[in-house]
Structure formats: structure tokens, C-alpha cells
Amino acid sequence: MSFHVTSQQHARILIYVALIGTAFLYWPGLSGPFILDDPFNLDPIQRWLDGQASIAEIIFGNSSGVLGRPVSMASFWVTVASGGMHPFPFKFGNLIIHLVCGLLIWQVVRRILARDTRLAAHAELLGAGVSIVWLLHPINVSTVLYAVQRMAQLSTLFVLASLWVYVSGRTYLEQGHSRKAAVYLFAAFPALLLLGVFSKENAAVAPALCLVIELAYFRNPLDTKQVKGFFGLFLALPCVLALTALLLSPERLIGLYDTRDFTLTERLLSQSRALFEYIGLLLWPRGGAMGVFVDDFATSTSLISPPSTLLAILGLFGVSIFALALRRRAPSLFAGWFLFLVGHGVESTFLPLELYFEHRNYLPGFGLIVALLGLASLATSSKIRLDARLASVLTASVAVLITLCLGLITRDQVLIWRSQESIARHALENRPTSLRAILENTGIAIKNSDYATAMALTRNLTSSDNPRHRLLGHIHSITVECLSGRGGSPDDLESATEERLDKVSLSEVQAFGPLAKAVAEGRCDKAIDASQVGDTIVKILDHTQAQSAASKPKWLMRTAAAQQYMRANRWSDAEAQAELAWQPGADAAVGALLTQVYIHNGKKEKASRVLSQVADRVDGYEIGGQREILRLQQKIDEMTSLKEEAPAS
Template identity: 30%
Template sequence: MYNYEQNQKPHLLNIYHDRPSQHQKRVIFAFVSLFIIIFAIYGNTFQVPFHFDDYVHITHNKKLHITELTLENIKKTFTHYNSPHSIYRPVAYFSFALNYFFGRDNVTGYHLVNISIHLTSSFFLFLFIFNTLKLPAIKEKCDSNAYLISLLATVMWASNPVQTQAVTYIVQRMASMAGMFYIIAMYLYLKGRTSNRAYAQIIFFVLCSVAALLALGSKENALMLPLSLIFYDLMLIQSISKENIKKNLMFFLLCVLIVVGFGFIATYGKPLSPFAAYKIRPFSLTERVLTESRIIVFYISLLLYPMTARLNLTHDITISYSLFNPLSTIFSILFIGSIIAVALFLAKKRPLISFSLIFFFLNHIVESTILPLELIYEHRNYLPSMFFFVPFAVLFIKSLSYFAYKKSMQTIITVFTILVIVGQGHATYMRNYTWKSEGSLWLDAVSKSFYLSRPHMNLGKYYFDKGFIGKAILENKLAIKFNRYLNTGYRVTPHLNLIACYFKTNEFDKVIEHSTLAQKINPNISSTYDDMAAALIETGDLDAAYVNIKKSLSINKNNALAYNILGRILLEQGHFQSAVSELKKALNIDSNMTEAIINIALAYRQNKDYSESIRHFKMALLKDSNPQSFENIYANLGLLEVYALIGDRKALKKVSSNLVSSVDKERLLDMIANNSRSHLDTRILYSELKESYLSKGEDFFLKTEEISKLNPK
């Protein structure tokens, strides 16, 4: 067994050879420095909202919304959001569940955890590099400057703006948490490997195994850990020699088998099943591998020159169709091959530099080679780039040493290095402002990747949520125009978004048009038939609406909305009993469906059963007590009309007074004049509300042409 410093007492943080007090001061200084830097550059992220994949993985993932820490609840958090049986990144998912347990949807807690993970990763990276520089293989060359090299390399990594996607983007805690446990595992392995006490070795190796499993439970790219440790041990602990290479060959093959075995287990015995996803990708396996060579070179350039103008959530990358199309493909492959060749050439003389280079490429293998994932994301650099800046930190120290007798050059080099770190920190801080809202994030993505459909689609959703319907329509049309995806989900979504937009603008012919297009892309989405039926009701084609809603129910028998729409169709056709029956089916599925309750109230009103109509309108108001919601206003308007019909002036005035005091006048006018779905007598509504406003000395007038459209129903 290799012995490291025979006479030294083992200690978890024993990274320095001086007396303990000096060692502790240096460790504390390093931690405090990292703490200040990281919280300074990420301090503006605590109110950054959820974005993009945050919704599907966290806010809409009911499995994570635990209110009690029971074993059953905890077990549910370990599974994929879309499958009750598939274990999926359980460590990361459980951490999100804990965030929800303590703070619900308050993003501050999520960001505090993310930043703390980044701080922990940085601190253990510092410890690991420092301990590595004390190994006999490189001790003579770096021992005296080990502390400065370790801290400088760590600060350059931690402050790099490329890491913002793994730290600020909440869901990418998966990447940062995997990186954190990965570097902790490496540190514990080093402590165990260099300890001269058997019990200490056992403790460190057991803890290393636990950290490795936690890393793998956070994200699958941690699978490269065994290979990283083999290379590390061979190059930096044992040192390169023919004998050591032969001795470690069996361990290397064992690690490869572990990786392959995990892949076999993760795919439930079907290791080729993930490759079926190429059917929905706009690239083949060969094209992906070729393209990734250029992406890796881009990642390197991004780490070296991380200007905010170059950072993007969704990069637009041209696919490589061959070695020479585009020509940069072959040059990228040659560049990567040259770096790896240099790393292998330096393995014996410069093992630290060699390992840093090999580590980068090795840990990009999972996400940047053959698997049919999205081509590019910045957060994929979090783990691979951990040792990226070690050679630069060594170069800095060597440069200072080389110019030992030329103070001016030392000053220039030092100032330049400080400016680089300050510049990186500032760029990180500024990049975080891009994440401040969905609008700022997707506007940034659109400006940098205009010809990608996804940014337009998400910007369109943002505009829709904010009420900018015209802009939402434009962005979703651009999303359709620029679509390259074969995935039906991405192809159909802009059409679904446009359907929602055109309902807002009462352009029902366009709702029908995009419902038809959506059905052609994917005929198994029940909501497209719901939307088509709702639009056909507005155009008066009840027979076609009936056919569509029946199709919807054949796809999803538990579709409350479909039963509600079917009830509306039957109500329009005058089938009172059948309409109420279908509407009650909707309520059996979703008892809080206010619209179905209102439609039942309308059915009873149409059947002149005014007491039941009033009861259901009041029931709707109990379900939706928000005076500004459409359903609440509509239920009050329904009550207003029924009270007018039965001559209950006292109750009528009370409802009218509530509407006048709580709802904006223009909104009431708009609902009366333009709500084509209304089954109410809009002349009565206009007359009664006008009287209420006039009694307060206020105007309440529609234009003559608008009054002419008010028809009793």
C-alpha cells in the first residue's frame, strides 16, 4: 500500500504541512474568500423565478409537493415526473422535494441551496487540488506554491460565467449537485489513498463510495468517476510507468465494465433503447458525434472567453453532415486529437497538466458523444471544467517565477490575472440579470438564436401570460416557421399556443384552423378536439362540435373539460336533461370546475327553474371567490339576470352594487358587448348595470352598433 507522510496524523482537512494553527487559518481564509466571491456574484439570483424545465420537473411535479416527511412520500420523489416506476435522479429530486416542504414555491430557498452547492463544490475542489499538489509525483515542482495555485484555479472556475446555467437555473441543480458529490468523492478517495492508517482508509473509502452513489443519484454523467479515479491514481499517485500501466489495466477494464453495467441496468436490460430517440432528432448518430467535436471546441472557447454576449440558454448550432461539411468539423477533430495527444505526451513529465486535460474530455463523454440528447447546453461544463483552470494557475506561478528579477512584468501578470477574475465575476453577475424574468431570458435567447423555434415558442408563452396577445401570435408563428424538430411535442406546441391566442381574440375560424393542423401532427391530443368543439359551438356548427367532443372522450374518458363542452352542446340543442347529466359527469371528475357549475346554472335558467339556477350560480361563487376572475364575474352576471327575471329587486341591487364596486367598468362593458359565448340576456344586464352606474353619477354607455348586437337569450 502506498504510504503518504508516514509520520503525519490523518485529519479530514489535513492539507498543509505547517503547524495546525497556520493550516487552519489558510483553510478558513480559502473558504471565506470563496464564500464572499460566490455570494457576491450570485447574490442577485435569490428572486430569479422558475424557468423552462423548472416547471415540468418541479412546480408541476406533484410527486415533489410533499407536506409530510413520510417514507411513502419520500419514495415517490425518487421517480421520474412522467413515470411512477422509473427511478430518476433521486438525490436531486429529493432535494427539490425538501425545498418544497420547507418553502413551497418560494424561489429564495431553491437558490440558497443551489449557491450553497456551488460553494461546497468550490471548497472541496480547492482541498482536492491542494492535496494533489502535495503528492510526491509533483510535490517538488509545486509544493511551495500549492496554496496559491489551488485557490487561484478554484476561484477562476467558481467565478466563470459559464457556471451560471448550473447555479442560477434551479433545475440544473442536478448538474451542480452531481459535480459537488463527484469532487467530494475524489477528495475522499485521495485521503483514503494517502492515509497510512487502515481504519482511516476504510472510513475514507466507504465515504467515497457513498459520495459516488450520491453523485450518480444526482445525474448520470457522474458515471465517469471510476475512470477519473483510475487515471488520477495512475498519473498522480503511482506515476506513469509500463509496470504501473500493466498493473492498472485490469482496474481500468473493471471500471469500463461498471460503466457498461450501469448502462444495462439503467435501460432495464435494453442498452440500445435510448438510441430510439434519434427518430425524433433532426440529426443522426454520426451527425451528432461530428457536431459535438465542434461543440467541445466551442465550450473551450466559452470557458476562455465567457462574455455575456456569447452565453445563451439555447445555442443555435449548425449540424455537421460530414467531416468537411462544415469544414470546421475536421479542424475541431484534429484540435481535440492534438490536445489529447499532448496530454498523453505530458503524462509522465507534467502529470497534473495531463490529468487536467484528460479530465475535461473524459467527463464530456456521457453527454457529448453518442447519446441522442440535445446538442448543446452550457451546464454540461460544470463537472468537466473543474480542473480546466489548473494549468493556467500553474502558468501564472511559473510566469512570476520566470520574471523574478523583473518586477514590472510580475506586476503586469498579477494585475492581468486580477482583472480576469474581476471581469469573470462581473460577467457572471450581469448574466444573472438575464435570468430575472422569463421575458428577459427568452428575449435574450431570441436575439442570439433567432432562427431557433424554441425561444420564439417560449417568448410567445410569456407574452400570452402577460396579455400581449398580438406579440404572442407573432412569436408562435415564427416558432412554426423555424421548426426543425421531428418531435411531435415541439411541432404541435406552437399550434396549441395559437389556439389559446385566437380564443382570446374571438377568431374562431383560426382556432379551427390550428386545431386541425395540431390534429394532423398528433391525432391523440384530446385538448385539440376540445378546442375545435368549443370553436365550432361559437360558429354554430353544433353537429361538427359533437363529433369532435366524442373523439376527445374516446381518447380520454376522464376529461372533465370534454364533458363540460358536451353539456354546452346539448344545452344549445335544447336537450336539458342530457346537458345536465354530462355537466355533472364533469363535476364528478373535477368538483372544482366552476365553468361546469355555471353551465348547470344556465341549463336550469333555460328550463325556467330559477331557484336551482340561483343555487348553482351561488355555488360557483363559493368555488371561485376571486371577484376579478372571469367565472366569478360571469356567475354574478347570471344572478343579476335571474333576479331581474323573477323581479327580486333587492337581491338584484345587491349583486349589481357588488359588480360595480369590484369590477372595472370597461371590463364589464366588454363582457356584455363582446362575450359571444354568453347565454344571458345581455339587454337586461346592460340596462341594470347602467342604472347602477347612473345612480352613482357615472356613465355606462355602449356604442349604438354595440347595443344593436345585444340580444335576449
């Protein structure tokens, strides 16, 4: 009896082996730590475990994106409810999602390659190959093993599912099954799109990715009313609405540039270089260039500063024109390239996000692999012909070599992610000018009571070319000295105020937190007190007149100053700073602080008015917020005088 294995069966075997191999490679990293903004995003879940927050607050209270990302937050709650509040279940869940995304890439790519006449004969195996490369690629390690990047993963999962649904529905339409097509295109697709954008907003690129597939692989693109209606409803209309929102309320989408060290123009210029950096890592992955501490990525301040900016822009336009010109001859080159570019359409364009993060390639990365296949397909028109058996051996050898190389680099990256120390050390070794890497290593040194290393790191910051780094170096140096038992130096406070920043950022907010705690615990040996810290914050803010008072870092700094003045019993100064901090977009906690100050200063009417404003900003499901409102209301009710008195000295 003979047994013939089809290419589809071969593909399935390869995929199953790749899934097992990927799980094996990632397993050692699943016990790694929470890092960076993991604690911030997961804090509501910890408060829920402590009885201080509701499930609704977990799901609907996140402020990471415009839409709050409730699907992702719900998945985090399920993780904790079933596995506990520690890193392993989060990262295990991320690994499962990664494997499912790999399966979806296989299904999408095999279907679209079957429409490319040059690649159709091998679509099954090539689709599996694209999926395997994506599954094993080391650029994805920092997404899978970074707990809160599940947001990016879920967004990708739903986008890939929506692409599969679109191709299926479009195929049914082509075959004359209009009812089935309508269910896929106008019911299943929008459901997946909504799940995607409520996981992370970059899923909004899904309709545009469908347009890329439509233009690349369907014989008569946009040839029916249903297809035109699909793109009108899910692409054109949202674009018009987004543009209208941008024109009517630009601060909602681009207002955060007030907190950045770069402008909108500079970000757009910088993204050309960032895209080529991503392409370089996807084509030639280098472990030393990978990681999450990438805040040292240089800003492009003009077309020729740095000179690579203009070259990158010309390169992007050049490849795009080349792909457009070959859309008919090499549809997969066209599709893959524009899947990559459009996949970056939310996070790598005008939004005031940080300049560079490799997890932004989690969705677009497979497009570049498809583009390489399309480019390779052009060789079929060459006069050079190889013996079929020899060609198969060469192809298999190259595939095995690529798989082994990717697997080895991924293994090394995963091993780095097993501990906070190895992540931080790797970052500092490869990106010595990264502020985050320096501060992360400083924190680890303090945790290990290695104050000499911590002080060396912070003192190096004080000699940086960057004034923000110098300011932060002085503040963190005081903290290290206080914690080491030597007391802080007032000279460092004075040096910090001399840096004269045009705008403050969250980095300054985060720097003053540990210093304030050290002062409150008496670790600074009276060399530095709360009053001095408050004055330093105010002096720094005095130089930021051009920055809006409504800027988040600024009202957070005002809040910190008010807290220090309260500890120093300087209640009139605390009132002044808290009033400046109580901005329209400020957290309810700022209003609660101002209410507390008014109560202390005997201003009952003002306290009642602000508490009413606080109540308007606190949702009914916010347990902690509602408790604080009740507590403050009781304090107001206990005030005997309705008449405002002079503020306490």
C-alpha cells in the same frame, strides 16, 4: 512582534473573500422564476402539499433519469418542507451547494498540484485561484439559478468529495497506512459514488476521473493490488456491466433516439463541436452566447457538414496527444485536459440527450482551468526569467483583472435571471432561431394579452426552413387567435398536416395542449372544435410510420387524440387511439384513459383487463394513482352487462 502570513493562510483569506463575493453576486438572482422543466420535476412536491402525493412518490417517482435521482428529489422535498414552494429557497439552496463545491475544488486541486513539481511551491494559492475562477465563472449561472439543476450540482458535489477521498486514500496507501486507505477507497468512495449517481447519473464518471489523477500525479501508477482492485471494482466492472446492458437492451440507453431529430452518429459528430464551444465559453465568456435556450445548436450531419466538425475532431485528438506526450513534464496539463474530457463522458457522448447545454460544464469546467496552469508551468523551462517581485506584481495584476472581468459578466448574467421576461428576451435577442426562445416569448406575450406580438412570433415560425417549426407555428398561431377572441383558422390545421414529419417530438405534444384547452373553454368560437383537433393529430401521426408506436411522443399524441375524440363524443375513434397509445412503456394514466373508454363503450372484460395492467404499473405509494384505480374499479363493478357490446358511435 512580527507576524508572518503563510501561503496557506493567504489562500484561506482569498477563498473566504471569494465565497462572500460569490454570494453577493448571486443574491439578486435568487428571486428569479421557475423555468423550463422546473414545474415538471417539482409537480410531485406540489401534489404532496395538496395532499395528492406521498413523500415516497416525490423521492422515488421521478422519471428524469434511469435511476430516478432520489437524492436530488429528497433535497427538493426538504427545501419545500422548510422554505415553501417558491423559487427563492430552491435557488438559495443551489447557491449554498455552489459554495460548498467551490471549497471542495480548492481542497482537491491544492492536493493534486502539490504533486506537480513545477507547481508544488505555489499549490495553496493556485488551488485557491482555480476555485475562485470556477466560483465566479458566468457559465455556472444557468446551473445555480435553474432550480432543478440542483441535480447536476449535487452530482458534482459528491464527485468532488469522492476525488478528495481518493487522493486522501491513495496518499495514505503511499505512506503505508493500508487500513486507513482501505476505509477511504473501499467504504467512503463507493458511498459518495452512490450518492452521486442517485443525484444524477453523470456522477458515474468519478472512478474514471480518479484514474486520470492516478496517471497524472502518482509516481508508480496502479502499482499495488489495492489500487488495481479499486479500478477493477469501480471502473472496469461497471464498464463491462454497462456494455452488457447496452448490448442486451439497447433501447433502455439509446432508444430515445426515436424521439430526436438526429441520429447516434450525428450526435457523436456534433459533440466535438459542442466541446469546443464549451472551451470557448470557459476561456472567453460572452454573455450573449450563454443561457438555457440553446436548442438552435446545429447538428453535424457529416465530417464536413458543417466543416468545423472535422476541425473540432482533429483539435480534440491533437490536444489529447499533446497532453499525453507531456504527461510526465506537465502532469497538470494532462490531468486538467482529461478531467475536462472525461467529465463530459456521460452527457457528451452516445446517450440520446439534447446536443448542447452549458450546465454540462459544471463538473468538468475546473479541469480546463487546471490544464491552463499545467500549460503555463511549461514556461518555467524557458530561459526568460523575471525579477521575483516583478513576477509577483504581474501575477497579482492578472489575477485581479480576471476576477473583475468574471465578476462583471456574472453580475450581468445574474441580473438577467431575475425575471422570466428578461431571460426570454435575452435569449431571443441572441438566439433568434431558437424554437424554445420563440415559444417562451410567445407565452409571455399571451400572458400579458399582447396578442399582436404573440401572433408575429408564431407566424414567423410558419415561414421557417424547418418543417417541424412550420407545423408548430401553425398550431400555436391557432391558439393565439383563439385566445385573442378572433377564432382559429381551419386552414392552419390543414397546413400543419401537410408538413409530413417523419417523427413527432415532445414539442408537438406541448403545442396541442394549449390548443386543446382553448377549444375546451370555447375560446375558438366554433371555428375549431375537438373533433378537428383529434383528426389533425391522427393525420400528423399517419406520416410517422417509421417511428415506433412505443415512442413516448407518439403515444402521448395518441392519448391527446383520444381525449379530443372523447370530448367530440366519437368514442369508437377514442378507443382506437387509446388502444394504440397503451404501449408497454406508456404511463399508467394512458391505461386509465383506455379503461374509461372501455367502460363508456360497455366493454367490461377489456376494461377489467386493462385496469389490472394499470395496477401493475402503479406503485403502492402513488396516492393519486391508487385513488384513480379504485374509482375506475367502482365504475366497472357498476356495469350490469358482462357481455361486450358494439362500440358507441
